[in-house]
Each structure stands twice: as structure tokens, then as C-alpha cells.
Amino acid sequence: MVGLLFAVAALALLARALRIPYPILFVIGGLLLALIPGLPRIRLDPQLVLLFFLPPILFPAALFTSWRDFRANLRPISLLAVGLVLFTTTVVGYLAHYFIPDLSLAAGFVLGAIVSPPDAIAATAIAKRLQLPRRIVTILEGESLVNDATALVAYRFAVTAVVTGSFSLAQASGKFCLVGLGGIGIGLIVGWLAELFHRRVDDAPIEITVSILTPFAAYLPAERLGVSGVLAVVTAGLYLGWRAPVITDSRTRLQAAPVWEMIVFLLNGFIFILIGLQLPDVWDRLAGRSLSQLVWYATIISFAVILIRILWVFPASYLPQLLSKRIRANEPQLKWQRVTIVAWTGMRGIVSLAVALALPLEINDRSPFPGRDLILFLTFVVILVTLVVQGLSLPSIIRWLGVEADGAAEKEEREARLKANQAALARLDEIAQSEQPSKADALERLRIEYEDRIRQLQIPKLENANTPRHQFSTEYERLSHKTLQVERTTILQLRNDLVINDDVLRIIQRDIDLAEARLRHQ
Numbered sequence: 001m002v003g004l005l006f007a008v009a010a011l012a013l014l015a016r017a018l019r020i021p022y023p024i025l026f027v028i029g030g031l032l033l034a035l036i037p038g039l040p041r042i043r044l045d046p047q048l049v050l051l052f053f054l055p056p057i058l059f060p061a062a063l064f065t066s067w068r069d070f071r072a073n074l075r076p077i078s079l080l081a082v083g084l085v086l087f088t089t090t091v092v093g094y095l096a097h098y099f100i101p102d103l104s105l106a107a108g109f110v111l112g113a114i115v116s117p118p119d120a121i122a123a124t125a126i127a128k129r130l131q132l133p134r135r136i137v138t139i140l141e142g143e144s145l146v147n148d149a150t151a152l153v154a155y156r157f158a159v160t161a162v163v164t165g166s167f168s169l170a171q172a173s174g175k176f177c178l179v180g181l182g183g184i185g186i187g188l189i190v191g192w193l194a195e196l197f198h199r200r201v202d203d204a205p206i207e208i209t210v211s212i213l214t215p216f217a218a219y220l221p222a223e224r225l226g227v228s229g230v231l232a233v234v235t236a237g238l239y240l241g242w243r244a245p246v247i248t249d250s251r252t253r254l255q256a257a258p259v260w261e262m263i264v265f266l267l268n269g270f271i272f273i274l275i276g277l278q279l280p281d282v283w284d285r286l287a288g289r290s291l292s293q294l295v296w297y298a299t300i301i302s303f304a305v306i307l308i309r310i311l312w313v314f315p316a317s318y319l320p321q322l323l324s325k326r327i328r329a330n331e332p333q334l335k336w337q338r339v340t341i342v343a344w345t346g347m348r349g350i351v352s353l354a355v356a357l358a359l360p361l362e363i364n365d366r367s368p369f370p371g372r373d374l375i376l377f378l379t380f381v382v383i384l385v386t387l388v389v390q391g392l393s394l395p396s397i398i399r400w401l402g403v404e405a406d407g408a409a410e411k412e413e414r415e416a417r418l419k420a421n422q423a424a425l426a427r428l429d430e431i432a433q434s435e436q437p438s439k440a441d442a443l444e445r446l447r448i449e450y451e452d453r454i455r456q457l458q459i460p461k462l463e464n465a466n467t468p469r470h471q472f473s474t475e476y477e478r479l480s481h482k483t484l485q486v487e488r489t490t491i492l493q494l495r496n497d498l499v500i501n502d503d504v505l506r507i508i509q510r511d512i513d514l515a516e517a518r519l520r521h522q
Helices: 002-018 022-034 046-063 067-072 074-099 105-115 120-129 134-164 169-200 204-224 229-247 250-277 279-285 291-323 325-330 336-344 350-357 372-401 408-434 437-458 474-496 502-520
Strands: none
Touching: 002 022, 002 250, 022 250, 022 279, 022 372, 046 134, 046 204, 046 229, 046 250, 046 350, 067 074, 067 134, 067 229, 074 105, 074 134, 074 291, 105 134, 105 291, 105 350, 105 372, 134 169, 134 229, 134 336, 134 350, 134 408, 169 204, 169 229, 204 229, 204 250, 250 279, 250 350, 279 372, 291 325, 291 336, 291 372, 336 372, 350 372, 408 437, 474 502
8 A cells, every 4th residue: 555655646746747547557557557567466446446436436526517618518428438337338238249250249248338438537537637618527427426327227238148148129128228327316315314404404524425435326226226326416416516515614625525535546546557467467367368459449439439439420510500490599509629539538437447356257158258368358458559649649639639728707707797896886885884994994905805805806807718717807816915924924934933833824824825826826
């Protein structure tokens, strides 16, 4: 654990210096670590991965997702998260069965289900870092939240077909709907119960602890009941994300955000490094197979996974607009450059590896699961190829296509801040008419601050999305930074002179830090 923590920190620093998404470097770093002789072999328990890693990663992603944007883009998200996953499962299944003699058709479908869902972590980390238009980010994040559920359900059916030797499409279709609706129902119940708790308890550490437990409270019962634990976690996160501004106070929100940020960062680091560390075990199981044959199989499946997404995304983006007048009237014309980015952003990750590792060793007649080791190897290669090839090339493709952030979020933020400050200033006017004259000084100080903010927010913003947004005038910010620095230096000197203790220093320093963070908010 200590070694993994050190690796996470070192690789994250290197990724920052090289300006590449850190999931990519984590996988490569884990692969290189696995090649060092003498290091202990780390074997992942797939059930532990699905339980310990998946819920706490999906939950904050859903918690901080905009429900308005998610709902507005539900059609393209569903086409990717359900339609594309099932399409990929089917096509890869047939291709694997045709080109790889070792795999039966059912085993091919197992492989297809495993490699079908793009990874939530990689997609979110890369999309946010590259300053893409908000709708693209919403679609990619929404897809990565839901597609795991589709893939896991398809995986269950495919594995059952291999183990038992039988499969019913009608039965599977009905159960697919039941599993999805059951997961959503449990997620709503858990979200509602969590809301009741947060409304009645006003204690930040306790509330944050319950928040960390919430994804497990949704995932475990859903899985025990045979419905989708992933959809339960996502539903609970979306529900609580909508209700959180009302049911939690400022202290809880200020403390919860960095806690979740740290949890997600560490889990991401562990996951992607562990993916790399699995290669020696996967490779050892294939001893005796022809290297050229393995490379050929890996090339076919990796190329197919990338190409299938491209072949699906373009028709799925344009056909609904061509066939429906309502969609043409309500949605803007899609630019091919943006569709290209969605088509190319299909990195695979931990869910694919975890479900591959979870494959049973034997089928009902006690014979080995057909092609299990080969499926593991191909899954690892697909993860590595999509992360490295697509992940590393994505920034260059975005620059070549000329796609930039559309500034929609910044415009909404500025308008909301302006309305909020105008409402606050109007309230000050009401208070000035009803309160005692002795409070005029405090009212005037507040009035000056709000008027300064409103003036800055009313200044027309440049078209460049990278132009900083300011709440205060430049001169106000400059003077505030200088005075805050003097305050910080003074209290440090008082601590060093033993005039105040460290507890007092930290209390005052926190207030100074909050004031400085407010000025630096962009």
C-alpha cells in the first residue's frame, strides 16, 4: 500500500509535467512496475474491485452531474450507454467467434460484453481537462455513468449461456428491463433515506461519513436482489446531487467536496496502476501460445472496438435529426467535429478488467471455462490500446478539429451571479429603510462591495473562453492579495515569536485562505 501510494503521487506529478491525462500514465507505470524483478505479485479479487472501487467512483460522478443537462441529453446518452454497448457486445462476439477458433459464440459474447463499456474515470478525467464544449462533456459523463450497468447485465447473460449451455432472448430481454428498473428503484429509496438523514443531522463529519457509505448502501442491496447495483448507485447520486444544496449546510459542502476529490483521486490511481500490475499473471497463463497469433487476435479485437464506436456514433447522431422534425426543431444542428470527438473518446478501464477477472473457472460440467485466459489477455490489451492510442491522440485531434469550450457554463454562471448580487443589493435597500441609522456604516460597506461585483459582472465578456471571470475589480483584487499576504506574514511571525499557539494560527489562517480562495475563483 505504501509503495502504491508513492507510485500514485510520483506518476501523477509526471503526468502533470508531461501534460497528459493521468489514467494513461498510471496504467503504463503499473505495467513498468510489474516488469521489475523481485516485486511481489498483486492479484486482484474481482468481487472486491467491483464492490470497493466501483460504487465510490460512480457515486461522486453522479453526485456532481447536472441533472438538467443529463435529462436534456438523455436520448444521445441512452443511445451510447445502452444501444452502443449491446451493439459492441454483439459485433465483437461474432468477430471473436469467427477469427478465434478457441472461442465459442457464447464465449465471444462474453468478451464483447467485457470490452463494450468505455471507462467512467478516463472519460471524465480527459474530457474535463481538455476544455470541451459542455454538451460533449455531459454526453460522455452520462454515457460512462450508465453503460457499466448495461455491460454488466449483458455479461451476466453471456456467462450464463456459456456455463449452462442455454440462452433465451425473450427471457433475457424481460430480465434486462427488470434489472434496470429494480436498480433505479433501489437507488431512489436509498437517496430518499439519505436525504431524510441529512435534513435531521447538522454535523459535517457525520454527514460526510454517511455520504461515503451511501453508494455501498445502494450497491449491496441491489446486487443481493439481483438488480443493477450500478444503476442504484448512479440514481442515488443524481437524486442527492439535486437535493444537496437544500439539505446540507455550507460547512458540510465545503468539507465534503475535497474529501470526495481525494477519495476519487486515490482510487483512480490505485485502479489504473493495478491494471498494469496484472499483466504478468495474464501473460503467464498464456505460456505456450504463439506470440504472433496473440498479437493478431489482440489487433483484431482492439481495432474492432474502436471502429464499432465510430460506425455507431455518426448514424446515431444524425439519423434522429433526419427522421424527426421535433428533434430538428428542438436541438441545434450537430457539427461533425464534435461528433468525431465523441466517436473517438472510447477508453476502456477498470470495469472491463474486473469483470474479466470475475469469470468463473469452470462451467457446469466441471470443464474449464472456454477461453478464459485468452479473454483476460484480450481485455487487458484493449484497455491498454484504447487508453494509450485514443487517450494520447485525443488532445491533438481536438486541436486539429478546432473544437473549444463554448463558454456556456461561464455565461450561465455570470448571469446567475449578477441576479444573485442584484437581489442581495435590493435586500440591502429594504433593510436600510427599516433598520436604525446606527447601522448605516455596515450597510454602506456591503453596498459598495455588491455594487463593485455587479459592475464587474456587467462588463461584456470577451469571446475567448479562457478569459478569466472576475467578481471584483482588478485593483480591488490586487490590494486584497497584498493585505491578505501581510495578515498571513503577521500571524506566522506571532506564532514564531510564541505569542500565539498553532491552534490559533490555523483558525486565523483558514479565514485568510478562504478569503484568498474567493478572490482566486475563476
